[in-house]
Amino acid sequence: MDIAERDRRHAHATGLLDGLAERDVVAVAITWVDHSGITRVKSVPLDKLPHAAAHGVGVSPVFDGFLLDDSIVAGRYAGGPVGDLRLRPDLDRLTALAGQPGWAWAPADRFDQQGAPHPQDERGLARAAADRLAADGCEVRAGFEVEWVVGRGDVDGFVPAATGPAYGHARQVELSDYCADLIAALVAQGVDVLQFHPEYAAGQFEVSTAPEDPVHAADTAVLVRETIRAVSSRHGLRASFSPKVVVDGVGNGGHLHISLWRDRTNLFAAGADPDAEAFTAGVLRRLPALCAIGCPSVASYLRLVPARWAGAFAAWGVENREAALRLVAGRDLEVKCFDLSANPYLVVAATMVAGHAGVVDGLRLPEPVTVDPVRLPDVPRLPTSLEDAVRAFEQDEVLTEAFGPEFAATIADVRRGEIARFADASPEEVVRVTRWRH
Missing domain, CATH: 3.30.590.10 (Glutamine synthetase/guanido kinase, catalytic domain)
Structure with a gap:
């Protein structure tokens, strides 16, 4: 991601903070769905949303090898301890949760640390x-x-x-x-x-x-x-x-x-x-x-x-x-x-x-x-x-x-x-x- 895009995402998220705070949101759940169909999450306090939007939230690629019971498959391309990804929340889908007062939610796209799409990102595959x-x-x-x-x-x-x-x-x-x-x-x-x-x-x-x-x-x-x-x-x-x-x-x-x-x-x-x-x-x-x-x-x-x-x-x-x-x-x-x-x-x-x-x-x-x-x-x-x-x-x-x-x-x-x-x-x-x- 170039600097201009990073700044744009930071500004976009910053512009959303007041409206979310008025709805008593204190944190944002950033989710992705693993290959076993389980919704996984990383969350940030509301004031950290601009940083998360601009720089992503760190997450291990090991989740690509997770089974439904949280055991991990040591697969050909997934399941090991090495590496890191960045979760970028989709701010266009950011939603204050009526079912979970105090929380907002956004689905994430997954990228590597250099900003390239993760080859096993489910949302990217659908897109x-x-x-x-x-x-x-x-x-x-x-x-x-x-x-x-x-x-x-x-x-x-x-x-x-x-x-x-x-x-x-x-x-x-x-x-x-x-x-x-x-x-x-x-x-x-x-x-x-x-x-x-x-x-x-x-x-x-x-x-x-x-x-x-x-x-x-x-x-x-x-x-x-x-x-x-x-x-x-x-x-x-x-x-x-x-x-x-x-x-x-x-x-x-x-x-x-x-x-x-x-x-x-x-x-x-x-x-x-x-x-x-x-x-x-x-x-x-x-x-x-x-x-x-x-x-x-x-x-x-x-x-x-x-x-x-x-x-x-x-x-x-x-x-x-x-x-x-x-x-x-x-x-x-x-x-x-x-x-x-x-x-x-x-x-x-x-x-x-x-x-x-x-x-x-x-x-x-x-x-x-x-x-x-x-x-x-x-x-x-x-x-x-x-x-x-x-x-x-x-x-x-x-x-x-x-x-x-x-x-x-x-x-x-x-x-x-x-x-x-x-x-x-x-x-x-x-x-x-x-x-x-x-």
Whole structure:
């Protein structure tokens, strides 16, 4: 970073201090999401924000080798004690947190000490994927559905904090103050909430947010999850976003909604547009490899099974909620197989790469699946284990080239580290360990 840019960032941050102080902010949480989907943080007192914006905050690159339980993989390019990075907060996303009074939040980009982008920076990868599409005249809009379960905060296991039925108003009534406080906090933080409702599993809720540019959509997914976590804690509750909370129950999904635009026109709403079809076909072709990104935990494959509306089949259909790709008529493409153990920046990046490859290659879709895919023996399942997904990812030249050799290798190393961690674990043990980590 040159001196002029450093001075500009310092001045920008300085100009924000009074407004934040008026809102009783005393510190800023600067976050990034590691390759295991865990949001990590470094924080600075409010008066140190200008220095952090101009010079960054030091952080070890060792976090690229972290597993969900904080053990560290000694990978090919990550996991060692040597080196240092700088976290630069994105001041355009700086947000005073209504769910955590006294705090503000900003997502970080990661750079080396010389100012070059870190080759394993997830946010930078998502930005680069969007830029490649933009160079071809396309824009992507994205948004996430965030599902979570609310448990009692005074027990180690999971006891639902509400007993009302699936999608039942009674469940929302039971936790009325909690739900109202959560929605109020999200809105106060500038999150455009589309809808909120109780979901199928015991104690489960879902919130959907409006489409944004893909990097900001991933930012919002982080902000929403951490706000849910904070508001839950203030109510004496615990929130879990894990793909499996109880072994025999329905898990939490993290569905991605994505649309392709050209000349301010949503190509998914424009009828039979060949580029929208090609984008969808590109995602469909690479779904097995994409599972290493969007279904990145051992617990993911306890969720990704038929008859759970988890999208366990490599198929697409119009409004078909059991296919991995659901075409929402006139609006967008929903990727249903992904869950919230995933890093949202990697999810949007990899999905854009796959879709873009489909557009470049002019791919066409097979016939849509119009019934439950389990009834069609020729419709393939998605990977049934994390090992199968990692193998598909490593064999996919388009994705690995877009990630770059260091990033792609570390993704595989971290995934195999989790596989080894749970090699002898029962489903009950996997669920117990992961329940409160995501």
